[in-house]
Amino acid sequence: MTHDGDSANFSLRLDGDTGTIHLSGALTIRTVTALRSKLSSVDAGTVRSIDLADVTRLDTAGAWALLDFQKDRSADLGSFTGASAEAESLLRTVENALPKREEPPQQDRSFRAWLDRFGRRVFSGVMFMRALTAYLGIFLHRLARAVRHPSEFKLTSLVHHCEEVGLKAVPIVALMAFLIGVVLAFQGSTQLRQFGAEVFVVDLIAISVLRELGILLTAIIVAGRTASAFTAAIGSMKMREEIDAMRTLGLDPGMNLFVPRILALLIMLPILGLIANIAGLFGGALMSWIDLGISPAMFTTRLVEGTAVSHVFVGLLKAPVFAMIIGVVGCHAGMQVQSNAESLGRMTSNAVVTAIFAVIVADAVFSIFFARIGI
Amino acid sequence: MTEREVVIRLRGIRNQFGRQVVHEDLDLDVYRGEIIGVVGGSGTGKSVLLRTIAGLQKPAAGSVDVLGTDVLNADEDTRQKLENRWGVMFQDGALFSSLTVRENVEVPMRAITGLDPQIRSDLADLKISMVGLQYLAGDKYPSELSGGMRKRAGLARALALDPDIVFLDEPTAGLDPIGAAAFDELIRDLSHSLGLTVFLVTHDLDTLHATCDRIAVLAERKVLVTGSMADMLEVEHPWVHEYFHGPRARAAVPDKPMKGD
Numbered sequence: 001m002t003h004d005g006d007s008a009n010f011s012l013r014l015d016g017d018t019g020t021i022h023l024s025g026a027l028t029i030r031t032v033t034a035l036r037s038k039l040s041s042v043d044a045g046t047v048r049s050i051d052l053a054d055v056t057r058l059d060t061a062g063a064w065a066l067l068d069f070q071k072d073r074s075a076d077l078g079s080f081t082g083a084s085a086e087a088e089s090l091l092r093t094v095e096n097a098l099p100k101r102e103e104p105p106q107q108d109r110s111f112r113a114w115l116d117r118f119g120r121r122v123f124s125g126v127m128f129m130r131a132l133t134a135y136l137g138i139f140l141h142r143l144a145r146a147v148r149h150p151s152e153f154k155l156t157s158l159v160h161h162c163e164e165v166g167l168k169a170v171p172i173v174a175l176m177a178f179l180i181g182v183v184l185a186f187q188g189s190t191q192l193r194q195f196g197a198e199v200f201v202v203d204l205i206a207i208s209v210l211r212e213l214g215i216l217l218t219a220i221i222v223a224g225r226t227a228s229a230f231t232a233a234i235g236s237m238k239m240r241e242e243i244d245a246m247r248t249l250g251l252d253p254g255m256n257l258f259v260p261r262i263l264a265l266l267i268m269l270p271i272l273g274l275i276a277n278i279a280g281l282f283g284g285a286l287m288s289w290i291d292l293g294i295s296p297a298m299f300t301t302r303l304v305e306g307t308a309v310s311h312v313f314v315g316l317l318k319a320p321v322f323a324m325i326i327g328v329v330g331c332h333a334g335m336q337v338q339s340n341a342e343s344l345g346r347m348t349s350n351a352v353v354t355a356i357f358a359v360i361v362a363d364a365v366f367s368i369f370f371a372r373i374g375i
Numbered sequence: 376m377t378e379r380e381v382v383i384r385l386r387g388i389r390n391q392f393g394r395q396v397v398h399e400d401l402d403l404d405v406y407r408g409e410i411i412g413v414v415g416g417s418g419t420g421k422s423v424l425l426r427t428i429a430g431l432q433k434p435a436a437g438s439v440d441v442l443g444t445d446v447l448n449a450d451e452d453t454r455q456k457l458e459n460r461w462g463v464m465f466q467d468g469a470l471f472s473s474l475t476v477r478e479n480v481e482v483p484m485r486a487i488t489g490l491d492p493q494i495r496s497d498l499a500d501l502k503i504s505m506v507g508l509q510y511l512a513g514d515k516y517p518s519e520l521s522g523g524m525r526k527r528a529g530l531a532r533a534l535a536l537d538p539d540i541v542f543l544d545e546p547t548a549g550l551d552p553i554g555a556a557a558f559d560e561l562i563r564d565l566s567h568s569l570g571l572t573v574f575l576v577t578h579d580l581d582t583l584h585a586t587c588d589r590i591a592v593l594a595e596r597k598v599l600v601t602g603s604m605a606d607m608l609e610v611e612h613p614w615v616h617e618y619f620h621g622p623r624a625r626a627a628v629p630d631k632p633m634k635g636d
Contacts, residue, residue, distance in 0.1 A: 033491045059537035064501050093568035099504035340518045342472055
């Protein structure tokens, strides 16, 4: 039996007198499409039996096509003749295995079902907020406990996470803020030059960097870097049942995993924000000097005279809140990972999207708040 | 008895990772239609051997001949043809996670030109049913299936093109005894009715006993001995003796088979 030579050919001949279909050649997955179409063109009433004596090769696809044909013509069709022992056995196996079609449960498309799904979505959204609040509560509770029982607190872990989320993020945060300063100076100068008000570019840079952009963009970068890292680390521990193992050993995941991570963020994000502010002002000053000829000395004087120090505080005040959001979202998403790799990937990207979104919403709330109280 | 056709012929295989030599001068013949079980201690390279035959691991020396094709030196087209004639089931099924079970089984069939999509989907349903899965399992994603169901789905994909040979890597590992016994029976049934040659790597003595026509023992970097279960019980080599006469073996092989069986 050669495999390649005969694989593409078969032939079908209908003997009108005896009502027998003579098949010969290979009835395989390669010929099944043609076999089906030829069989379907045979007139149903004339067929009495199917002769397989000259079939050189039969596989499950061919057997399926034959059985399917037989099933359609049911009563007046006799069995197959001339089949070899193997073909006989294969036909029997396939016949026993023929799948019974079952209808998948129908999706209800009515308005009521839509309303039901909508309600469930809203409810799960509310439950998500509730779960995040619960995680914030766990963090604060364990933090308070760590203050009362300092021996349970993992200082090494905290220092490690400070390095991971803080120190290692300095280059990217500083570069980002520097470039933002450059862009602001450049864009501001082209606009303000039309009014001959180039010198106000200093105020533009100072206020926007110190009050909004420095801390907001830092938080976004940290959310991308750190929320995903938290989710991946905690999630993979959850996947390998390490979290369950910790619980059975009397180690609290809140104390051992959440507190060092979120606390590290709480400490490091304001520092990163400050670094971003400095780098942003430096970038702005450099660009103003090159593009507008505002000397660094003049930039400094203008900065100190024209910009209230409250802008710096308004900016840095947001940092701990952003840190808390990023940390809680990251840890919560990590704990939602199930025992498969797909859920780890899904939760990691969910954590980043949620953290960035929440940071921006919080920033908007802060803006309204500060505008109302007039700072 | 007529001379049986050799479908896999290994000669002088040498596999090594760095300085660690896993196989040295390893020879093995597998005959058409048989179920051969490869056993061996941890680290004796059972899975490496399977990967070598399937062309996933290039040996440092030796020749691999499958269905008359030299796997190591075949050109792209010949290899492609050969790959359509064997199927591999990996330990956890190795299903594509972004596809449903039905789509997974259809993947190998997409290589067949001119195959009608409706027929392809019907054939996939047939294969899913042949490995003992429910019709509706075809619509599920691998992550929604249990370990045993994933293995069955993996087997359905391996059988998609009616291969001559299937390779099974630890087919019953991680299954409960009932699921494992059902899987053994499935392998046996399919091998008989489809005329499959089955090459399986296992640790499971019950599987060896229930399914395999022949057993090959890997030890001392080569195939130490091949033969039926009865032959294995006669072997003097300490590891083989321990393996087939240990407490677990006695449970799997309750009665010592008669000689010449």
